[in-house]
Amino acid sequence: MTVISTQKDAAALSMTIVAEFDASVERVWRIWEDPRQLERWWGPPAYPATFEQHDFVPGGSASYYMTSPEGEKSRGWWRFTAIEAPNRLEFDDGFADDNGEPVAAMGTAHGVVTLEAVDGRTRMTVVSNFESAEQLEQMMAMGMEEGMKEAMGQIDAILADPALSR
């Protein structure tokens, strides 16, 4: 299985997911570093993400949008608060308006990603912290939930294939 464990703390509004991949730490790092690879997995197939900016350095920013099946764009931004290649990155994550400007009222989420080599594989741990349930709800409303349901069959097929899911 790709996903080893998850932990959710409803009181602190945080979620931790641990996954392992059959690839080197350097290789897994590139799926974060390379925007063309990042946009292949960040959004579900029905709501693909497009990264217009991806300044992958400490203090750098990323801006992206997700496109709904109807062609509507939802924008988001990241700010990289720590980047220690190839083992650790931290970023703030929020919504943006049509001009790509952060929408402060919707709050900021914080993500911490660590990569470590374990028995020839790479263990990726992602910890996400949210400021409020409203923010989390907004994020789901951004189309992710719909896209998620549509993508379900496809993802299940991937996960069921031992050659691909390991």
Added chain:
Amino acid sequence: MVVDQLGDTGIDRLFQALADATRRDIVAKAMAGEYSVSGLAALYDMSFAAVQKHVAVLERASLITKQKRGREQIVRVHYEGLQRARRLLDEYEAIWRQRAGRIAEILAED
């Protein structure tokens, strides 16, 4: 799929979501009886400010509410908030499980 699980989400299951021992205990106490913030603070081997902070985290997450009564702040469990947070985190978890699946798919192309 995720939303369907909400139906049989009992108190036990919700408690699992409360990973912090002190906050879990605060919610458990507020479910069982009526406590003020200072009443709660007296029960723990930590400062009033520390307990107040835990209560504030729970309140911000819409898991409890505070009601003013005289000089006291009575802590009450906000059951809808607790369920909503749990449901949202379930959905967010599903999103990340799919992301991990897509990453594995990309890596398998190498």
